[in-house]
Amino acid sequence: MADTMQFDLVSPERSLASLQARAVQIPGSEGDMTAMPLHAPTLTTLRPGILKVEAPEGTTEYLVTGGFAQITAEGLSVLAERAIPMDEMTRAHLDELIEEARAMYKTAKDDESAHGLVEDAAKLLADMEALGTHMSL
């Protein structure tokens, strides 16, 4: 059985990682999941969370803010709207993201025409805040 798989992490502005990974923990919109080699082909959207990549060389973590992950027979590609390596992450960064989510929540709430959007924005905000506690910043 294959021991590693190809893992790619790309954001719209650049490609962040392309390596062989043993397992990748994905913050899927319906729950976290871990993809390992020979995982069934899956396509899932992401919620804001932490992407944990376990490679033979060590473990790296990225903060992602939505996008999607595609698991195929060849490997895993994650297309994130925004992805930041964990060691570059700071409190200020997170505050900025939370502020953005809060603004979005506010505009969604004021505009009463779309119901789903309010919940989405609220969830986004909660996700962002949970992320902060998780990282213990």
Place this chain on the structure above:
Amino acid sequence: MPSLKDLKNRISSVKNTRKITKAMQMVAAAKLRRAQEAAEDARPYAERFNAVMAGLAASVGQSDTAPKLLAGTGSDQVQLLVVMTAERGLCGGFNANIAKLARQKVLGLQAAGKTVKILTVGKKGRDVLKREFKDLFVGHVDLTEVKRVGYVDAQGIAKDILARFDAGEFDVATIFYSKFQNVVTQIPTAQQIIPAEFDAEGAEATSGVVDYEPSEEAILADLLPRGVATQIFAGLLENGASEQGARMSAMDNATRNAGEMIDKLTIEYNRSRQAVITNELIEIISGAEAL
């Protein structure tokens, strides 16, 4: 016949112009490299994104429940043209070419009896189109303050467009930008973004056995708005590279022209200088002979 002093002034002014165009060319060359890198870096995302979308679109697109962004509103009466140009001039025919393509499209659509709305990104395109189609303008996005185009900028534009689409302001949206071929060639391009079109070639054949989480429809509905942003971002990057490429070759031409002009003026200057000396000699000699 201009005097010697005039010629001298003229030469030094052209020399200054040459210095400026030369500097602009070098700046454009440096910026071009960065813009090209940015475009290159963005390519993997766009490619994968399109492949996934094409696969999804192929499997969901035919159903009646397909999202409007993919299937369209069932009409093409109201057309939104998003014209993306540069914020600055002095880049050859770059802005003019995009504006010309957009203008042809507007006239073509109007002749077909459609309603046209124009949204411009970049000052130069707005200036040109505003003269002729003032009434059709629905908005303008200003990127003058933006040093380096980021995905956030594209998202902002996409959000604006999507809000208009949700409000039923238009049925079809097309973006205009210039595709970067190389430094001398940039191709003005029109690309339809709403309803979305995908290359069938990119579609993945294995779509039958893939697990979708949440459902295919939900993923598609989530991804389509992102797709608009991705396409706009790709357009902006191509435009950035094209602009710098066009400016580089335009400034190269200008530098060469200035060089030629300096040569010509220098010859003229030397000729008239000699003529003046000859004249003075003739005067002296004929004066001496008369004595």
